[in-house]
Amino acid sequence: MKENRFKKVPAFIRQQRLVRNDDRVLVACSGGVDSVVLLHYLSRYCKSLEIEVGAIHVDHCLRGEESATDGKVVQQLCERLAVPFYGTTLPVPDLLKAHGGNLQEVCRTGRYSLFEETMCQKGFTVLAVAHHAEDQLETILMQLARGKRPQGMPITRPFGTGQLVRPFLTLMKTDLYAYAEQYSLPFREDPSNEKDDYTRNRYRHHIVPVLLNEQPSAAETSVRMAGVLQEEDAFLESLAEEQLKHLLTFTDKGIPIIHSAEFRSMHPALQKRVVPLLLKYLYDGETIPAIYNSDLLNQLIRQLSADTGSALISLPNRWLLQRDYGISTFVQAEEDPADRVVPFPPDEWVQWGQMKLRWCKSSAVDTATLDDMTDWRYFHSEDGGLPSLIRSRQSGDRIRLSGMEHPKRLSRLLIDEKVKQSVRDRLPVIVSEQGDICAVPGVRYSDSFTKKTSADQAYILLMVWPE
Ligand SMILES: Nc1ncnc2c1ncn2[C@@H]1O[C@H](COP(=O)(O)OP(=O)(O)OP(=O)(O)O)[C@@H](O)[C@H]1O
Incomplete structure (x- = not known):
């Protein structure tokens, strides 16, 4: 019998501080082999662990009578073990009809909120779930595939007013079957576990077996690796929190x-x-x-x-x-800078929505600065003055463009330049004191602007916006 392998569970529980004396542990029991064994194991060792044990089952109402039978199996086991049983119902089909959503996610969210509610109402301090080593390996592989940090499920994490714990992470599925057989434990097989519809099932059926064939200890070593990563993660996170406190002024x-x-x-x-x-x-x-x-x-x-x-x-x-x-x-950034007029003095950044604009003396700007800009233009002023206002566009606005005899309607220009309708009213327009439109930054500039520098172009318009 493989019960020997269960010998490492008490050490794991102690090392990871999964329970403390006098904790009241609620075992989440679906009626499947993993959680039935967990319930039996914890109720057997509750004296030496100095804990009290109860069990909760959630009926998702998805498989008619079948679904209710899972709960009955758990209830009968609880009677046999003299453990309090909390049978709850989650009307998943009704919830889906009323609010829609993803079946798995609706089940999961509803199930965990029933766990939390029951813990709170019945005074439990710990929720125990029956994930084991292959579950952890699956999780790590899925995280890797998605480019996430492969640290698996946490061995323990805060949950409601207490903690969620996974005492069986060091065990293999075969250990759990062997234990169930030794103690003649009744359990149910959920037919949805057989289907390849869910990502986790595909990893379980097709990827994990290949890996375990290649390296039989892969699941157990992945549990150890995840433990180390989680510990390092908690340490680095606390360091980062400290750093942020010093950094942010x-x-x-x-x-x-x-x-x-x-x-x-x-x-x-x-x-x-x-x-x-x-x-x-x-x-x-x-x-x-x-x-x-x-x-x-x-x-x-x-x-x-x-x-x-x-x-x-x-x-x-x-x-x-x-x-x-x-x-x-x-x-x-402000929500919508429409209908605004702001002064545009030299040598100051002016924010307009997600855009920043600034007039600078050409002599004060080096090439490195220009490289950091989204765009820039030298400005040639006939009278030495600078356009001194930024405002949103107004109907009837026109702009004088080089090569055109008459000023062009701004509304037409924005269409020709393929500026999206939603953006048009939020664009800044740079205006001279006389009311002449000199530029629509990022779109078009009047003939007073150029990319070429010369001695009489004393100012440059710097522009930055997210691309
Ligand atoms: N209907 C249920 N009633 C009570 N407990 C359940 C139920 N379904 C699952 N559990 C508990 O949750 C554990 C893990 O179940 P499952 O693998 O279905 O994933 P899960 O709850 O969605 O967890 P996760 O999403 O964190 O992997 C089970 O071993 C059992 O302890």
Whole structure:
């Protein structure tokens, strides 16, 4: 009998601190072999572990009588073991009809909220689920395939007001069957586990067996590897949290700032952890963009480290990273700058939606700065003055373009330039004091602008916008 292999379970439970004395452990029992064995095992060892045990079953109402029978099997086992049983029902077909959604996800979310509710109502401190070594290997392989960090399912994690634990992660499926046989435990096979409709099932049926054939210890070693990665992860995460606290400063107006020199002084591994935490801070409870291993992460790290020129990176939900030399500021762009007029003085960046504009003396700008711009144009002024306003476009606006005898209607120009309707009303228009339109940055510029420099072109228009 393979029960010997169960000898490592108490050590695993102790080392990982899965339960403490006097914990009340609710075993999530589907009626399948894994969770039936878990329930039996924990109820057998509850005295030595100094815990109390109860069991919960969730009937998803998906397979008529069959589905209810799973619950009865669990209930009878609980009677045999003298363990309190909590039978709950999740009307999945009704939920799908009313709200739609993905079947697996509706089952899972509903099931876990019933677990949480029962734990809270009945005073349980721990929820035990019966994932084992092959489940962990499947999870790691799926994470790898999706480019996620392959650290598997957490051995334990906060859940409701207590903890969720996985005491059987070191065991193989065959160990569980052998145990069930030895103690003549009744269990049910869920026919949906046979189907190849779900990703996990395809990994279970076709990928994991090949790997185990090649390397029989792969599942068990993957559990150990995941444990180490999770431990390192928790450590690095706490370091990154500390770093972020030191790194993030605020302007008088409470705007978050990061200094490139300090960001650069961090180890690249920490930089990669600090940036997602920074987004978590900015998004404060909202959904955070998935950033692990992404181009956006690399782009943000590059900009937060740089200290020449300027840059603007657009983040979801109108957040912008705005970097000027060695200082990055995080601002939320205004929703819609339509019907606005703002002064456009020289030597100051002016923000317009997701665009930044600035007049600079040509002599003060070097080629490196120009390389950092999305676009730029030298400006030749007839009278020495600079267009001094930025506003949104108005009906009847016209612009004087080189080679055209008459000024062109702006509305026509935007159509000809294939500017999207949704963007047209939000574009900035640069206007002289006399009301002449000189430029629609990023679209067209009047004949006072050129890319070529010459002595009489004292100013340059610098422009940055996210591409
Ligand atoms: N209907 C159910 N009632 C009670 N417990 C369940 C039920 N279904 C699953 N569980 C518990 O959850 C464990 C894992 O089940 P399953 O592999 O179906 O994945 P899951 O709950 O979706 O977990 P995850 O998505 O985290 O992998 C089972 O071993 C059992 O402990």
